[in-house]
Amino acid sequence: xxxxxxxxxxxxASPTVASRSFRRVSKPFFCLALLLLLSIYLLxxxxxxxxxxxxxxxxxxxxxxxxxxxxxxxLFGASPGEGDILIKVSGPAQNYLVMRKQRFAGLWMSGxxxxxxxxxxxxxxxxSGRNGDNWLSSFESSRMDFSIKDLYVDIVGADGQLGSSxxxxxxxxxxxxxxxxxxxxxxxxxxxxxxxxxxxxxxLSLPAGLPTGTYIVETFLVNEGKLLSAQxxxxxxxxxxxAALVFDFAERYxxxxxxxxxxxxxxxxxxxxxLFVWR
Amino acid sequence: xxxxxxxxxxxxxxxxLLGLGLGVGVLSGIFGVGGGFLMTPMLIFLGIPxxxxxxxxxxxxxxxxxxxxxxxxxRGGVDIKMGSLLMAGGLFGSSLGVLFxxxxxxxxxxxxxxxxxxxxxxxxxSSMMLAEGYIEYRxxxxxxxxxTSAPRPKxxxxxxxxxxxxxxxxxxxxxxxxxxxxxxxxxSVVGVLAAMLGIGGGFVMIPAMIYILRMPPHTVTGTSxxxxxxxxxxxxxxxxxxxxxxxxxxxxxxxLGGVVGAQLGVRWGSRIDAVQFRLLxxxxxxxxxxxxxxxxxxxxxxxxSITGMR
Numbered sequence: 001x002x003x004x005x006x007x008x009x010x011x012x013a014s015p016t017v018a019s020r021s022f023r024r025v026s027k028p029f030f031c032l033a034l035l036l037l038l039s040i041y042l043l044x045x046x047x048x049x050x051x052x053x054x055x056x057x058x059x060x061x062x063x064x065x066x067x068x069x070x071x072x073x074x075l076f077g078a079s080p081g082e083g084d085i086l087i088k089v090s091g092p093a094q095n096y097l098v099m100r101k102q103r104f105a106g107l108w109m110s111g112x113x114x115x116x117x118x119x120x121x122x123x124x125x126x127x128s129g130r131n132g133d134n135w136l137s138s139f140e141s142s143r144m145d146f147s148i149k150d151l152y153v154d155i156v157g158a159d160g161q162l163g164s165s166x167x168x169x170x171x172x173x174x175x176x177x178x179x180x181x182x183x184x185x186x187x188x189x190x191x192x193x194x195x196x197x198x199x200x201x202x203x204l205s206l207p208a209g210l211p212t213g214t215y216i217v218e219t220f221l222v223n224e225g226k227l228l229s230a231q232x233x234x235x236x237x238x239x240x241x242x243a244a245l246v247f248d249f250a251e252r253y254x255x256x257x258x259x260x261x262x263x264x265x266x267x268x269x270x271x272x273x274x275l276f277v278w279r
Numbered sequence: 280x281x282x283x284x285x286x287x288x289x290x291x292x293x294x295x296l297l298g299l300g301l302g303v304g305v306l307s308g309i310f311g312v313g314g315g316f317l318m319t320p321m322l323i324f325l326g327i328p329x330x331x332x333x334x335x336x337x338x339x340x341x342x343x344x345x346x347x348x349x350x351x352x353x354r355g356g357v358d359i360k361m362g363s364l365l366m367a368g369g370l371f372g373s374s375l376g377v378l379f380x381x382x383x384x385x386x387x388x389x390x391x392x393x394x395x396x397x398x399x400x401x402x403x404x405s406s407m408m409l410a411e412g413y414i415e416y417r418x419x420x421x422x423x424x425x426x427t428s429a430p431r432p433k434x435x436x437x438x439x440x441x442x443x444x445x446x447x448x449x450x451x452x453x454x455x456x457x458x459x460x461x462x463x464x465x466x467s468v469v470g471v472l473a474a475m476l477g478i479g480g481g482f483v484m485i486p487a488m489i490y491i492l493r494m495p496p497h498t499v500t501g502t503s504x505x506x507x508x509x510x511x512x513x514x515x516x517x518x519x520x521x522x523x524x525x526x527x528x529x530x531x532x533x534x535l536g537g538v539v540g541a542q543l544g545v546r547w548g549s550r551i552d553a554v555q556f557r558l559l560x561x562x563x564x565x566x567x568x569x570x571x572x573x574x575x576x577x578x579x580x581x582x583x584s585i586t587g588m589r
Contacts, residue, residue: 179585
């Protein structure tokens with residue numbers, strides 16, 4: 001399972017080297033360089049400021065506790081102007097084993113096996129789709145991974161060999177079908193509600209079997225097939241409460257967990273005998 | 280009301296689980312069977328992954344056997360020497376079973392294997408119960424007609440091959456003088472089954488004890504339960520440690536339902552017609568068997584199955 005680990009790169013801090021090189025540079029040259037740097041940073045920012053899309057989530061983490069049976073994720077934001085909105089929610093990359101059943105002596109048993117590597121455990125695309133599907137398809141074709149159809153997954157045979165492309169497509173289709181059935185993959189057009197005043201809102205239902213890990217919510221503003229603005233926000237899905245406790249314990253100290261399971265069952269058996277048999 | 284099972288990683292209705300525990304508990308209370316052979320297929324039908332159904336069932340049977348063995352212990356119905364030999368075989372067998380389970384899981388055939396062996400086991404158990412029930416039913420009819428006790432069918436006297444085995448020892452509680460290899464072998468075979476199928480193995484062990492070891496009836500159930508405790512404890516420990524296949528939350532819910540159900544079953548069991556009820560149980564077992572067989576034989580709607588890899 002994917003553990004949530006904040007991926008902050010550690011910058012090597014070396015103040016002495018920086019200050020030495022600072023002294024070496026002449027003052028006017030330094031001021032010029034600073035001005036140039038500032039203008040590079042600030043100019044496009046000022047230009048983009050009016051065009052930026054802003055989105056926020058009602059919550060940044062989805063706790064999966066013992067009573068979890070799915071959740072609703074509310075996204076809201078403001079788009080700076082004309083255009084259509086596309087929201088992509090993708091879960092952590094995971095590996096899967098896809099097996100095809102095969103008839104053997106009249107019985108169905110598992111036959112060919114294929115590994116699907118690095119597929120997102122969760123993938124949903126919402127779009128405002130104001131102008132029908134045309135704008136979306138033209139936008140999708142320009143970039144990868146904006147629809148399930150274009151989603152890139154690595155498919156490898158069990159023995160490390162790649163089958164024919166038609167075979168691979170079959171396994172890929174089966175994988176996507178299964179993920180769709182589990183409500184882990186989905187595309188919904190026309191699902192972003194415009195509230196006027198450039199505000200928008202969208203609702204995404206998360207199924208009961210939600211995989212844990214770090215999700216990324218990406219929002220895009222598209223006009224006439226061109227990407228105007230984008231923003232991404234993380235979303236953390238993690239086990240919480242006793243469910244997290246039990247899972248972590250079972251995962252990290254599996255033999256100690258087994259011992260606990262044995263002792264617990266023995267205690268339950270003794271207790272049951274006390275309560276009922278000797279009354 | 281749904282509950283999220285932390286190891287099985289699915290969310291199941293809590294009342295369905297309690298009801299399942301209760302139902303199988305009632306049956307085990309009435310008939311004195313462990314019920315693992317019914318519970319594991321039911322859990323698989325519910326959508327619990329077969330591997331976790333098997334591992335968790337071992338844990339549940341451990342609890343129910345513990346509560347059951349105490350009564351037999353007090354009545355002196357446990358042959359400790361015989362039980363220890365069966366246990367020694369059982370520990371060996373169940374460890375072998377868990378390793379075999381891991382192997383089959385790794386080559387992706389564990390699901391198929393569990394289903395096929397269950398179909399075979401359930402079919403043989405239900406047909407034996409049907410035959411036995413039918414004979415008793417016939418005898419009951421004769422009894423009520425004649426008004427006297429009907430003659431029991433005569434036992435065939437055969438030369439017993441088990442007498443020829445070496446390492447004979449005396450079992451005082453069971454008043455037997457047989458080879459120590461026999462309980463070791465029987466324990467091993469049942470241990471393999473127990474670890475791989477999520478059963479206690481009582482319904483295989485008890486006929487073996489009666490027909491092969493020829494143990495007296497008063498020590499059979501207690502001794503069987505005694506060794507089941509050690510075998511399922513070993514299976515639970517190894518399944519949790521190696522295969523991460525034991526869900527404590529699921530096991531506790533099943534135990535809760537099962538304990539209450541078993542008490543109800545014991546109370547009802549004395550009041551109902553045992554012969555007719557045994558026929559009913561045989562039919563239940565047979566229908567579970569055909570349910571599993573149906574899934575194996577009929578062309579599936581979805582040819583592909585997907586599992587997440589760690």
